[in-house]
Amino acid sequence: SAVISQKPSRDICQRGTSLTIQCQVDSQVTMMFWYRQQPGQSLTLIATANQGSEATYESGFVIDKFPISRPNLTFSTLTVSNMSPEDSSIYLCSVAGTAGVYTGELFFGEGSRLTVL
Amino acid sequence: EDQVTQSPEALRLQEGESSSLNCSYTVSGLRGLFWYRQDPGKGPEFLFTLYSAGEEKEKERLKATLTKKESFLHITAPKPEDSATYLCAVRDSNYQLIWGAGTKLIIKP
Numbered sequence: 001s002a003v004i005s006q007k008p009s010r011d012i013c014q015r016g017t018s019l020t021i022q023c024q025v026d027s028q029v030t031m032m033f034w035y036r037q038q039p040g041q042s043l044t045l046i047a048t049a050n051q052g053s054e055a056t057y058e059s060g061f062v063i064d065k066f067p068i069s070r071p072n073l074t075f076s077t078l079t080v081s082n083m084s085p086e087d088s089s090i091y092l093c094s095v096a097g098t099a100g101v102y103t104g105e106l107f108f109g110e111g112s113r114l115t116v117l
Numbered sequence: 118e119d120q121v122t123q124s125p126e127a128l129r130l131q132e133g134e135s136s137s138l139n140c141s142y143t144v145s146g147l148r149g150l151f152w153y154r155q156d157p158g159k160g161p162e163f164l165f166t167l168y169s170a171g172e173e174k175e176k177e178r179l180k181a182t183l184t185k186k187e188s189f190l191h192i193t194a195p196k197p198e199d200s201a202t203y204l205c206a207v208r209d210s211n212y213q214l215i216w217g218a219g220t221k222l223i224i225k226p
Contacts, residue, residue, distance in 0.1 A: 111160050113158075
């Protein structure tokens with residue numbers, strides 16, 4: 001299993017500002033995933049963070065709004081830029097289990113609850 | 118379009134009252150169905166993987182089953198500590214992971 005630490009755990013931000021969420025894993029992993037979880041809704045994959053290359057974004061998410069860094073195999077950041085109240089959500093970092101990325105076994109951080117006023 | 122639907126949205130049970138949660142799916146080329154548990158303020162925690170119809174997995178008071186159209190998470194004689202949101206996800210033929218919205222389970226002592 002992997003232990004994933006996310007910071008901040010929660011924050012309240014003003015409209016138009018940006019917030020960077022950090023994700024630290026206790027072991028080296030090839031791919032890290034960033035998800036969004038809005039109340040009462042499914043988890044939505046924002047992007048896959050690849051070490052040494054640009055992140056791969058899912059439909060509906062763009063790099064200008066959600067820039068991602070992946071400087072090494074244990075760390076990644078997600079920035080939510082120019083925030084609006086619609087960005088209020090829980091943001092989750094996750095990595096695949098030891099059986100590989102194509103299984104459904106993912107480990108998640110505890111999430112970062114973002115409220116935009 | 119690939120889709121995962123969980124029902125009910127919420128379920129309240131008395132301690133010891135057994136029941137089932139449902140996950141129905143429409144997906145092209147199922148590559149696995151997964152159950153997770155999520156406690157408030159925490160990230161999801163992996164429970165089970167099921168790959169083919171007829172397969173069953175058990176863990177303590179939980180048993181997951183799979184048919185060609187749906188999966189059930191049976192909970193036997195639940196305890197208050199089983200209270201959580203249970204999430205279902207499926208992986209399609211493109212290895213994309215599609216999540217349901219979850220069932221919030223509340224077990225009253």
